[in-house]
Amino acid sequence: LASRELKTEPTVVQARQMKVGGANIGVMAGPCSVESEEQILASAQAVKAAGATALRGGAFKPRTSPYSFQGMKEEGLKLLAAARDATGLAVVTEVVASEDVDLVSKYADVLQIGARNMQNYRLLEAAGKSPRPVLLKRGPSATVDEWLLAAEYILDAGNPNVMLCERGIRTFETHTRFTLPLASVPYVQAKTHLPVVIDPSHGTGHTHLVTAMARAAVAAGADGLIVEVHPNPDKAMSDGYQSMNFHQFAEMMKQCGRIAAAM
Numbered sequence: 001l002a003s004r005e006l007k008t009e010p011t012v013v014q015a016r017q018m019k020v021g022g023a024n025i026g027v028m029a030g031p032c033s034v035e036s037e038e039q040i041l042a043s044a045q046a047v048k049a050a051g052a053t054a055l056r057g058g059a060f061k062p063r064t065s066p067y068s069f070q071g072m073k074e075e076g077l078k079l080l081a082a083a084r085d086a087t088g089l090a091v092v093t094e095v096v097a098s099e100d101v102d103l104v105s106k107y108a109d110v111l112q113i114g115a116r117n118m119q120n121y122r123l124l125e126a127a128g129k130s131p132r133p134v135l136l137k138r139g140p141s142a143t144v145d146e147w148l149l150a151a152e153y154i155l156d157a158g159n160p161n162v163m164l165c166e167r168g169i170r171t172f173e174t175h176t177r178f179t180l181p182l183a184s185v186p187y188v189q190a191k192t193h194l195p196v197v198i199d200p201s202h203g204t205g206h207t208h209l210v211t212a213m214a215r216a217a218v219a220a221g222a223d224g225l226i227v228e229v230h231p232n233p234d235k236a237m238s239d240g241y242q243s244m245n246f247h248q249f250a251e252m253m254k255q256c257g258r259i260a261a262a263m
């Protein structure tokens, strides 16, 4: 169902005023985790002012260690919905379990399926039955074919609004947190009609590398970006080392705008 042979025109996924695909570049930005009302509201206002079209923020956090902060759960979803009401931004947030899909769909505009859950087929089927668009992250050890077959589960369950997110894969290289293969953009776009979103934050794991990879993603023809932005990255409860502050994000948006305008 994802194949270009079946459908030649690109799928445009829309959530509120955000459009991803076709000639539209959607920018989803915000903290890794929702931490407080002030934090998420300040982030929403700042990323909106810089030109983002959606607010990201994790309420259910899939953490490598069970002793790390696991997210604010439903309380975090409520804060995201309040930030949406205040700004009009679409809300993108992760759902980690099939039994949570209805709850997350109640508050969110886009369901994020995280890299660790890319092959959780029950979760994919449940997201396929939700009325919300889905942002499907590539598993760090998944091939492109495995990633596309994961998308197929969502499409086959009845949800046509799937965005594919390249967030970096695991290689022998340890200089960056993951290795970000930007060739995924033109490769996947040639093979499928689904939009491709790049996550330069998880893809690099270092704040100072994010702007260059965001520019490169736009130049490669990406349909969207998802970027971690925090009011005070040094104090973030997760992924601060790869998060931008508001000023850095605004500068990134300016530079990406220049690349997009030149294409």
Ligand code: PEP
Residues within 6 Å of the ligand: 032, 058, 062, 113, 114, 115, 116, 137, 167, 202
């Ligand atoms: C995230 O977006 O914060 C996240 C956990 O991403 P990933 O699933 O790509 O690791």
Ligand code: MN
Residues within 6 Å of the ligand: 032, 033, 202, 228, 238, 239
């Ligand atoms: Mn994160």
